[in-house]
Amino acid sequence: MKRILLLTTGGTIASQMGDRGLVPTLHGSDIITRLRTGYPRFEFDYEDLMDLDSSNIQPEEWKLIARRVYSVLPDYDGIIITHGTDTMAYTAAALSFMLESLHKSVVLTGSQLPLQNPLSDGVTNLFTAVEAIASGITGVSVAFNRKIISGTRAVKVSTMGFDAFESVNAAYLGEIFADGTRLLNPCQGGGSPSYPTTLREEICNDVFILKLIPGTRPEIFDALMEMGYRGIVLEAFGAGGLHYINRDLLGKLAMLSQRGIAVVVCSQCLYERCDLSIYDVGHRILDQGVIPGRDMTTEAAATKLMWALGQTDNMDQLHRIFDTCYAGEVSLIATPSCPIY
Numbered sequence: 001m002k003r004i005l006l007l008t009t010g011g012t013i014a015s016q017m018g019d020r021g022l023v024p025t026l027h028g029s030d031i032i033t034r035l036r037t038g039y040p041r042f043e044f045d046y047e048d049l050m051d052l053d054s055s056n057i058q059p060e061e062w063k064l065i066a067r068r069v070y071s072v073l074p075d076y077d078g079i080i081i082t083h084g085t086d087t088m089a090y091t092a093a094a095l096s097f098m099l100e101s102l103h104k105s106v107v108l109t110g111s112q113l114p115l116q117n118p119l120s121d122g123v124t125n126l127f128t129a130v131e132a133i134a135s136g137i138t139g140v141s142v143a144f145n146r147k148i149i150s151g152t153r154a155v156k157v158s159t160m161g162f163d164a165f166e167s168v169n170a171a172y173l174g175e176i177f178a179d180g181t182r183l184l185n186p187c188q189g190g191g192s193p194s195y196p197t198t199l200r201e202e203i204c205n206d207v208f209i210l211k212l213i214p215g216t217r218p219e220i221f222d223a224l225m226e227m228g229y230r231g232i233v234l235e236a237f238g239a240g241g242l243h244y245i246n247r248d249l250l251g252k253l254a255m256l257s258q259r260g261i262a263v264v265v266c267s268q269c270l271y272e273r274c275d276l277s278i279y280d281v282g283h284r285i286l287d288q289g290v291i292p293g294r295d296m297t298t299e300a301a302a303t304k305l306m307w308a309l310g311q312t313d314n315m316d317q318l319h320r321i322f323d324t325c326y327a328g329e330v331s332l333i334a335t336p337s338c339p340i341y
C-alpha cells in the first residue's frame, strides 16, 4: 500500500466555466475521489495550496510548494501536485533544483480539459502520476498523456493537443503501455541516496530570457542592466550564434560579464545541444565569459539560473554550478561522434 498526498494549486484540471471563461474552482475533495476510486488499495490525503491559473504561479508560489513538499515528505511515499499546464514545466524544473537530492517521487500533473468534462484527460493524467509513484521513480517529474517526464526536461509543446508535453533531449522516465508501466530512464532525476534531501528555496527573480531575432539591437542589454537584472538566458541561433556585424552583441556580452551579470547561452532550437565550439562565432561568444547552456531546455536554464543566483553571485561558482548536473537537467558530456569538420 502507498501513502500519497495530493497538493492542489489550480489549473484547467480544477477549472469550471465561469462568466468569462475557465476558472479554477474545484478543490482536493473533488479530485481525491477519482484517485480513491481508481486505486482503492492506496491511501490518499489532500491539501489545497492555492487555486490559480498557472500563469500566476511565480517564484513566491514555487517556494510555498517546495516548503510544503519538504515538510510532508517523511509522511508519504509520493506527492502529486495538480497544476496548470501553462507554466508546469517551469514549476517542475524549479522544484527539481529547490528540492535537492530528492529520494521520493513528486509528480506534477494537470489536464488540457477540466476534470468534469466527459472528454477530459484529467483522470488518466492523475492515474499516470500514481503509476510514477508506484513504480518507484524518484525526483520531480511531470505525468501527462501516459508519459512520465523528468521535471527538468518537460516542455509544453501544444496548446490544445492532449500530448501536450515532451521530454526534450532525454528519454521519458516511463510510459504506460497496455502491459503496464515501462521504466525507460528511471535513474534520471532522483538524488543519490548518500545525500540527504535538502530544501534550497532561495531564488533570484532578476533573470530575463532574451530570444534573439536577426537585427536585435545591442542596447537591449543596457536596458536589462539598468533594470537590475542579474542573469540572462540568451536564446541564440542554432548551435549558438549571434550577430556582431552592424550591431555588435559580442561587445555587450563582454560588458555584462565585467559587471558580474551571468549570461547562459542556449539555443532557440527545441532539440539537441547548443555547442559553442563548432563555429568561429561560438568561440567569440565563449571568449566573453558566458555560461554554455548545453542541451538544457530554456525552462531548465532559466530556473537553474534563478536558483543558482539565489545561492551565490560569484561568477566562478556560477560556472561551477552550470558545470554540474543536479537533477538530470543537462548532459555534461556530448554524445561522442566522429568529427566531420
Ligand code: ASP
Pocket (backbone or CB within 6 Å): 010, 011, 012, 013, 052, 053, 054, 055, 083, 084, 085, 086, 087, 110, 111, 112
Ligand atoms: N491556463 C491553464 C493553466 O495553466 C492551462 C491549463 O491548465 O491547461 O492554469
